[in-house]
Amino acid sequence: MITSGELRPGDPIPSEAELCRRFNSSRSPVRQAVTALRHEGLLSGGQGRRSIVQSRASSQSFTTLLSFTEWCRSIGAVPGQRTLELARRPGEDEVTASFDLEPGSSVVEVLRLRTMDGAPAMLERAVFPPEVGRHLFDFDTDTGSIYEHLTGQGVELYRAENRIDALGAPDADADQLGVAPGAPLLRVQRRTSDPRGRLLEIADDRYLPDRAAFTVVNTRSGAAGLSRFPTTDRTAS
Incomplete structure (x- = not known):
């Protein structure tokens, strides 16, 4: 209601x-x-x-693990995506160590522009270990949710740790999002693991602040957790 x-x-x-x-x-x-x-x-x-x-x-609580696609649908927005890069390449030492891989091991990297109702909203960067990322090469990443596809392939995306900060848009990001270089972006850095604690994803999502905001609601009975809100009037767009 x-x-x-x-x-x-x-x-x-x-x-x-x-x-x-x-x-x-x-x-x-x-x-x-x-x-x-x-x-x-x-x-x-x-x-x-x-x-x-x-x-x-119309918020997505960070106490549950929801994809960008699921969040958009929950607020009545139409999610979209355009894949800018999908590649298998040697991972940086810090990344391979996080995935418990040998130095120089290959990982799968994805870069997508995410949209809400056809307008740019966020740049999505994600890195997966090879046993997870291999599932993306038989999936059209322009068609929908990577999380939904991986879950359908039996990948157990169970727990996500999110770190939120702000940064000025690098030139490449600014070009894709249609803003000036250095424009403020909200960044969510995420590490997603399975029920046994094995790391399955390292992600870096960069939002336009006029498309999403993050709010903490507190009550006397305790913190209700962090929520993600759209910052535009959905009825007007």
């Missing part, structure tokens, strides 16, 4: 009884759902007071 715009920031949510009738549910799962939304910072109130909508739900 929040995502669709039926409920907007400042609106009270329906009573428990109304929610139970609408969703043909008992009170227990309704209460659990409302409590979860409070912990995420989307609702205020509680303890005898009607809960009020505090925020839009």
Whole structure:
């Protein structure tokens, strides 16, 4: 209801009884759902007071591992991509060591321009060890999500560690994103591993700040985690 715009920031949510009738549910799962939304910072109130909508739900929490494609779909945007490079080459020493490979071993590198509703949004760089990256050579990387393809091939992308900072756009990045050299970009450096802790991906995603922002929502019960929000009005684009 929040995502669709039926409920907007400042609106009270329906009573428990109304929610139970609408969703043909008992009170227990309704209460659990409302409590979860409070912990995420989307609702205020509680303890005898009607809960009020505090925020839009069009975010991707970094407490779950979602691809750029899945995030775009979740906010009603159309994801796109154009592959600029897909290559197998000797990896840098730091990269091969991270993958527990011998120095000079080959890795698979991908560079793609990612779009939202046809407009540039992010440059995606990713490096994979050969046993993971080999799956990309039988996949058209211009057609969709690399994560979805790898998962379909049995690759267990389980845990991601994200580091966020900012940088000025290098000339090559600026040219692909359509901005001036040195323009600010938001960078997410990601290391993705399987359930056993084996590193499967080293990634560097560089966002235009007018397409995405990162927000931390805190409540008195604790941190709700980091979320990624679109910074454009989806209804106007």
